[in-house]
Amino acid sequence: xxxxxxxxxxxxxxxxxxxxxxxxxxxxxxxxxxxxxxxxxxxxxxxxxxxxxxxxxxxxxxxxxxxxxxxxxxxxxxxxxxxxxxxxxxxxxxxxxxxxxxxxxxxxxxxxxx
Amino acid sequence: xxxxxxxxxxxxxxxxxxxxxxxxxxxxxxxxxxxxxxxxxxxxxxxxxxxxxxxxxxxxxxxxxxxxxxxxxxxxxxxxxxxxxxxxxxxxxxxxxxxxxxxxxxxxxxxxxxx
Numbered sequence: 599x600x601x602x603x604x605x606x607x608x609x610x611x612x613x614x615x616x617x618x619x620x621x622x623x624x625x626x627x628x629x630x631x632x633x634x635x636x637x638x639x640x641x642x643x644x645x646x647x648x649x650x651x652x653x654x655x656x657x658x659x660x661x662x663x664x665x666x667x668x669x670x671x672x673x674x675x676x677x678x679x680x681x682x683x684x685x686x687x688x689x690x691x692x693x694x695x696x697x698x699x700x701x702x703x704x705x706x707x708x709x710x711x712x
Numbered sequence: 713x714x715x716x717x718x719x720x721x722x723x724x725x726x727x728x729x730x731x732x733x734x735x736x737x738x739x740x741x742x743x744x745x746x747x748x749x750x751x752x753x754x755x756x757x758x759x760x761x762x763x764x765x766x767x768x769x770x771x772x773x774x775x776x777x778x779x780x781x782x783x784x785x786x787x788x789x790x791x792x793x794x795x796x797x798x799x800x801x802x803x804x805x806x807x808x809x810x811x812x813x814x815x816x817x818x819x820x821x822x823x824x825x826x827x
Contacts (some may be wrong), residue, residue, distance in 0.1 A: 629813070643815065654814055696809075699761060699813060
């Protein structure tokens with residue numbers, strides 16, 4: 599069974615569109631994250647939720663809005679897509695917020711904005 | 713903010729040989745966690761090994777081991793008996809034990825394994 603899953607795995611869209619990426623974890627974890635990996639493979643945190651509460655919002659444009667309907671899901675909605683949003687977006691989860699809690703990553707969603 | 717530096721963009725190793733990837737970090741904290749993640753061409757991020765800063769003993773996972781030098785703020789990964797399946801990008805990451813719950817990643821090192 600997949601621990602952290604993301605849909606879709608590939609997303610190609612036009613500038614100005616609105617799109618969503620879904621993430622689900624079946625590990626029973628309390629904490630979920632969104633990371634962005636740019637074209638140079640650099641990974642950076644975007645958001646973190648703990649028990650559906652926003653913990654980290656790392657200076658991300660407000661066109662990006664995470665939503666956590668329950669502890670097992672953390673979706674990422676992006677409005678007015680721009681060329682610079684093209685990247686791979688990773689969802690991750692961990693048992694909790696403690697440093698000892700390992701983060702497990704989903705397979706990533708490759709977003710291409712044309 | 714913590715900075716993680718991987719100074720080797722690429723490394724090449726002969727199959728069955730050993731390769732060591734370097735990682736240094738900058739922090740003022742005394743307690744933290746360090747990780748190595750592997751990203752193969754499938755792009756899945758896979759945890760390779762984890763080290764707690766308060767533990768002096770270096771972590772080991774099968775063919776993967778680390779050399780953790782706390783005073784030098786160095787955390788290198790050694791891959792022994794390299795296999796073709798080890799070919800991937802390897803990321804070093806730092807996580808505070810107190811706050812700032814994110815993982816801070818280095819820029820990555822691409823490992824190529826020659827048959």
